[in-house]
Amino acid sequence: MYFDYLNVLVFAGVGLVFTFANLILASIIRPKRKSDVGLETYECGEETIGDAWIKFDIRYYTVALVYVIFAVEIAFLFPWALVLKEVIAGTGAAAGSGIGAFIIVEGFLFIAILLLGLAYVWAKGDLDWVLHWDAPEYQPPTKHPRVTLPSIAELEAEDEADAEADGEDGPDGDEEAA
Amino acid sequence: MNAYIEQMGLIAPELVLTALSLFVLTWDLLKKGRNSDHIGYATLVGLAVTGWLLLQQWGMLGDKGTQTAFGMVTIDRFGTFFKLFTVGSMAVVTLFVMLDKNERKHGIGEYYFLLIGASIGAFFMVSTNNLLLLMLGLELLSLASYSLAGFHKGSKRSAEAALKYIVFGGLSAGVMLYGISLLYGLTGTLDLGLMGHAPEGSGAVSLATQFDASPIPVAIAVVLVLAGFAYKVSVVPFHFWTPDVYEGAPTPVTTFLAVGSKAAGFAALLRFVGALFLTDGVDASIVAYGDRIGFLLAILAAITMTLGNLSALRQGSLKRMLAYSSIAHAGYVLMGAASMTSEGFAAAMFYLAAYYCMNLGAFGFLIYFEGVTGKDDIDSLKGMGWRHPVVAWSMVVFLVALTGLPPTVGFYGKLILFYAAIDAGLAWLVIIAAINSVISLFYYFRVAKSMFLTEPVPQVPMRQHGLAGILCVLAVVTVLAGLGAFKDPLRGWADEGPASLEIYATDAGSR
Amino acid sequence: MAETLFYLLSIGAIACGAGVIRARMPLFSVLCLLGAFFCLSGIYLLAGFQFLAVTQLLVYAGAIMVLFLFVIMLLNLGDENEIARQSGIALSGKQLAVAGTSAGVFALIGVLTAGYGIAPVETASTRASGIDELQTLAVELFSRYMLPFEAASLLLLLTMIGVIAIAKRQRAGEPTHTGAGFPWTKEPLDEESTL
Numbered sequence: 001m002y003f004d005y006l007n008v009l010v011f012a013g014v015g016l017v018f019t020f021a022n023l024i025l026a027s028i029i030r031p032k033r034k035s036d037v038g039l040e041t042y043e044c045g046e047e048t049i050g051d052a053w054i055k056f057d058i059r060y061y062t063v064a065l066v067y068v069i070f071a072v073e074i075a076f077l078f079p080w081a082l083v084l085k086e087v088i089a090g091t092g093a094a095a096g097s098g099i100g101a102f103i104i105v106e107g108f109l110f111i112a113i114l115l116l117g118l119a120y121v122w123a124k125g126d127l128d129w130v131l132h133w134d135a136p137e138y139q140p141p142t143k144h145p146r147v148t149l150p151s152i153a154e155l156e157a158e159d160e161a162d163a164e165a166d167g168e169d170g171p172d173g174d175e176e177a178a
Numbered sequence: 179m180n181a182y183i184e185q186m187g188l189i190a191p192e193l194v195l196t197a198l199s200l201f202v203l204t205w206d207l208l209k210k211g212r213n214s215d216h217i218g219y220a221t222l223v224g225l226a227v228t229g230w231l232l233l234q235q236w237g238m239l240g241d242k243g244t245q246t247a248f249g250m251v252t253i254d255r256f257g258t259f260f261k262l263f264t265v266g267s268m269a270v271v272t273l274f275v276m277l278d279k280n281e282r283k284h285g286i287g288e289y290y291f292l293l294i295g296a297s298i299g300a301f302f303m304v305s306t307n308n309l310l311l312l313m314l315g316l317e318l319l320s321l322a323s324y325s326l327a328g329f330h331k332g333s334k335r336s337a338e339a340a341l342k343y344i345v346f347g348g349l350s351a352g353v354m355l356y357g358i359s360l361l362y363g364l365t366g367t368l369d370l371g372l373m374g375h376a377p378e379g380s381g382a383v384s385l386a387t388q389f390d391a392s393p394i395p396v397a398i399a400v401v402l403v404l405a406g407f408a409y410k411v412s413v414v415p416f417h418f419w420t421p422d423v424y425e426g427a428p429t430p431v432t433t434f435l436a437v438g439s440k441a442a443g444f445a446a447l448l449r450f451v452g453a454l455f456l457t458d459g460v461d462a463s464i465v466a467y468g469d470r471i472g473f474l475l476a477i478l479a480a481i482t483m484t485l486g487n488l489s490a491l492r493q494g495s496l497k498r499m500l501a502y503s504s505i506a507h508a509g510y511v512l513m514g515a516a517s518m519t520s521e522g523f524a525a526a527m528f529y530l531a532a533y534y535c536m537n538l539g540a541f542g543f544l545i546y547f548e549g550v551t552g553k554d555d556i557d558s559l560k561g562m563g564w565r566h567p568v569v570a571w572s573m574v575v576f577l578v579a580l581t582g583l584p585p586t587v588g589f590y591g592k593l594i595l596f597y598a599a600i601d602a603g604l605a606w607l608v609i610i611a612a613i614n615s616v617i618s619l620f621y622y623f624r625v626a627k628s629m630f631l632t633e634p635v636p637q638v639p640m641r642q643h644g645l646a647g648i649l650c651v652l653a654v655v656t657v658l659a660g661l662g663a664f665k666d667p668l669r670g671w672a673d674e675g676p677a678s679l680e681i682y683a684t685d686a687g688s689r
Numbered sequence: 690m691a692e693t694l695f696y697l698l699s700i701g702a703i704a705c706g707a708g709v710i711r712a713r714m715p716l717f718s719v720l721c722l723l724g725a726f727f728c729l730s731g732i733y734l735l736a737g738f739q740f741l742a743v744t745q746l747l748v749y750a751g752a753i754m755v756l757f758l759f760v761i762m763l764l765n766l767g768d769e770n771e772i773a774r775q776s777g778i779a780l781s782g783k784q785l786a787v788a789g790t791s792a793g794v795f796a797l798i799g800v801l802t803a804g805y806g807i808a809p810v811e812t813a814s815t816r817a818s819g820i821d822e823l824q825t826l827a828v829e830l831f832s833r834y835m836l837p838f839e840a841a842s843l844l845l846l847l848t849m850i851g852v853i854a855i856a857k858r859q860r861a862g863e864p865t866h867t868g869a870g871f872p873w874t875k876e877p878l879d880e881e882s883t884l
Contacts, residue, residue, distance in 0.1 A: 008734075055762070055763065055764075056759060056762035056763045058763060058856060060759045060762070060763070061756070061759045061760060061763055061856060062853060062856065064752075064755050064756045064759045065756060065849065065852055065853065065856075066849065067752055067755065068748070068752040068753060068755075068756055069845050069848070069849050071747060071748050071751060071752040072748055072752075072845060073842075073845070074747070075744045075747055075748055076830075076838070076841070076842075078740075078823075079740070079823060079826055079827030079830055079831075080827065080831065082823060082824055082827045083827045083828060083831055102182060102831075102832075102835070103831045103832070106831055106835055106838065106839065107831075109839060109842070110838065110839060110842040113200065113839075113842040113843060113845075113846050114842055114845060114846060116200060116203060116204065116846060117845070117846045117849040117850060119204075119207060120203060120207060120849070120850055120853070121849070121853060123207045124207075124853070126853060189836075196843060199843075203850065247836075248835065248836045249833060250836055250837070251836065288850055288851070288854040291847075291850060292847065292850070292851055292854070295843065295847040295851075298843065302840065308837075310834070310837050311836065311837050311840065314837050314840045314841065314844060315840070317844055318840070318843065318844050318847060321844065321847055321848050321851060322847055322851060324851065325850075325851025325852065325854060325855050326851075328855040329854070329855060331855060340855065
């Protein structure tokens with residue numbers, strides 16, 4: 001029995017060997033120089049900002065859940081496809097048992113019930129990636145008003161004003177303008 | 179082909195419920211979250227149709243005897259008895275949902291859908307001899323209950339209840355599935371009837387044969403399945419989830435968990451034990467083993483009722499107290515199963531019928547009380563009796579019934595349970611149960627005392643509650659009071675149950 | 690060879706299972722679980738249940754694993770201690786342990802009630818049903834087991850609705866309750882997620 005799957009085993013074995021052999025080989029022959037740049041996530045790309053451990057949105061979960069349900073459906077429909085072929089061709093055990101029509105109805109009923117679930121998710125807006133239903137109107141934040149870049153003349157005037165005032169507010173103002 | 183259509187007629191109640199659930203879901207989608215009460219009314223109509231079909235079936239079963247549909251669903255009076263009570267309790271729970279002041283009125287169509295789904299699960303659980311379908315029914319019931327327990331999304335307690343329920347539920351389902359797979363491996367069949375007695379040529383090996391060959395694997399399998407049931411009905415080593423889940427879940431859901439879900443669990447347990455150990459045709463060796471399982475159940479019953487009652491004594495919250503009280507009652511019902519006789523089973527069925535009424539009423543009172551005060555602790559009950567006399571007196575009736583005092587159905591239920599247990603030689607268990615009833619008097623009386631004997635607290639806000647709520651509770655009270663007079667027919671129905679189980683066994687033997 | 694493979698896979702599955710509960714990083718737990726699924730799939734294959742093996746990989750190793758990963762990312766956890774802290778819910782590991790142990794003790798009691806002496810178990814031949822061929826399985830599934838098959842669709846639907854009903858974000862303007870509020874409903878709703 002298990003011999004039927006020897007090719008699968010060999011395939012898996014070759015896959016594993018290929019992966020790890022390359023990794024081990026690389027670790028043997030590559031030069032080992034430690035530097036701060038080398039330890040970064042992307043050695044020669046964008047600088048990373050923050051942590052990768054961010055909280056995912058619940059919508060990912062919803063979509064994954066729907067995916068699971070329909071993966072199970074596919075698993076059930078696979079044998080159905082086999083029987084269906086026989087029923088339509090009128091051969092085999094399925095046709096012989098005299099319940100051919102029933103089998104077709106069963107399968108469609110199964111799909112229909114699950115499609116109702118899809119309709120539910122759809123109608124409730126869980127498939128919409130952009131949340132648009134009762135989302136409040138976008139309000140520009142009041143705390144940090146939009147920065148309009150000042151002209152050179154204004155900047156110069158500001159610098160003069162800063163020089164007159166005490167130095168406390170100076171750096172802040174400069175940063176914002178920049 | 180025609181045979182299939184004929185068999186569809188046998189599972190008509192299940193089909194109606196399924197259609198109802200799909201209809202409710204579709205309607206909810208089309209209505210887009212407007213007032214959900216219409217969906218509640220639709221549910222009630224559907225449940226009424228189901229109930230009518232079940233009554234027809236009850237009559238039909240008298241004429242034709244036990245029927246089997248699709249080789250898995252056993253239509254017998256035992257199952258129909260529980261189905262009728264499931265439908266009844268579900269209708270009351272639906273009313274509770276509609277009248278609950280702490281529940282929103284819009285966009286809760288899923289609530290009804292999940293409730294109906296849970297009752298379909300309960301239907302399959304109580305009326306199948308096939309362990310595969312039993313497990314599916316159990317999972318339908320459990321999954322619906324998990325989501326229902328966490329239905330109040332904004333509430334941390336509700337979320338905690340759902341989480342605890344699903345973690346414990348997953349563990350117990352795993353344990354039970356392990357037992358079922360062992361049973362399948364040992365006997366080569368999933369049918370309980372064939373496990374009890376496998377005729378030549380059925381391709382199955384009876385459990386007795388395997389037991390004679392080697393008792394230990396059989397024992398492990400049986401006990402693991404029993405552990406799964408014990409979780410569902412919250413018998414002591416598996417009761418930890420009960421108080422927290424009952425407390426955190428929305429109160430109508432708690433009502434359903436305490437009444438419908440638990441009774442379905444007991445029905446499946448009785449059927450399982452009955453089919454394996456009690457029915458005609460099972461071998462003597464396994465019957466002797468069944469007696470030992472009965473002894474194990476008796477010990478569990480004693481521990482369960484004692485622990486439940488002692489814990490209930492210390493609770494400040496009425497909801498939590500009722501949760502522990504329901505654990506204690508699981509112990510009483512288990513006495514019936516432990517006696518391992520047809521009388522014991524009938525007594526357990528009768529007591530469950532009584533339990534439906536008493537607990538629906540008690541939880542209905544809780545919903546009313548929460549609607550009035552927004553609290554669920556016993557101290558806030560002060561003065562309830564003077565300000566809401568009708569409701570309070572109804573509650574007193576439920577409390578009397580829960581304690582098991584005459585003239586209520588609770589008293590009669592306990593009486594026949596005790597008789598059955600004494601007949602089965604479990605006098606020690608009866609003594610423990612009697613002591614427990616006395617203990618339970620204290621905490622039930624505390625509620626009554628709080629309602630009537632203490633001065634009303636002036637700052638308790640009094641809000642006019644819907645008249646419908648009172649009527650609803652009153653209806654249950656009427657049933658309860660009436661049962662004292664109509665107990666003989668009910669007793670007769672309960673006696674039909676074990677009888678129908680045994681009739682099925684002889685059928686299985688001759689097949 | 691089959692026996693050796695079986696024992697290898699079993700040991701692998703148990704080791705991975707132990708890894709799931711031993712790993713401190715939830716992601717490692719998930720990886721261990723993945724390993725356990727692969728081992729189980731191999732065992733099914735050895736027993737001749739090809740369809741079950743493929744389904745195991747497709748559904749568990751594929752879909753369910755993705756779900757687990759999303760949940761872990763949803764909770765935003767570094768290690769297990771964070772779970773209790775962040776969600777504010779004690780996972781009641783002690784109670785769970787007691788429940789699990791009781792199941793074991795229960796099994797032991799079962800052994801004691803059965804008496805002593807162990808004999809090799811003659812298991813009933815499950816092969817008699819001929820379930821190992823997918824064709825046979827298909828015909829059985831749609832004729833003898835049609836009721837459980839349809840019940841499974843209902844189960845899937847119910848799960849989907851139930852989970853989405855409690856998992857999805859509370860929409861703006863959708864009150865949790867009306868009427869008298871419990872103390873715990875007064876607390877402001879967590880906007881990020883409600884799980």
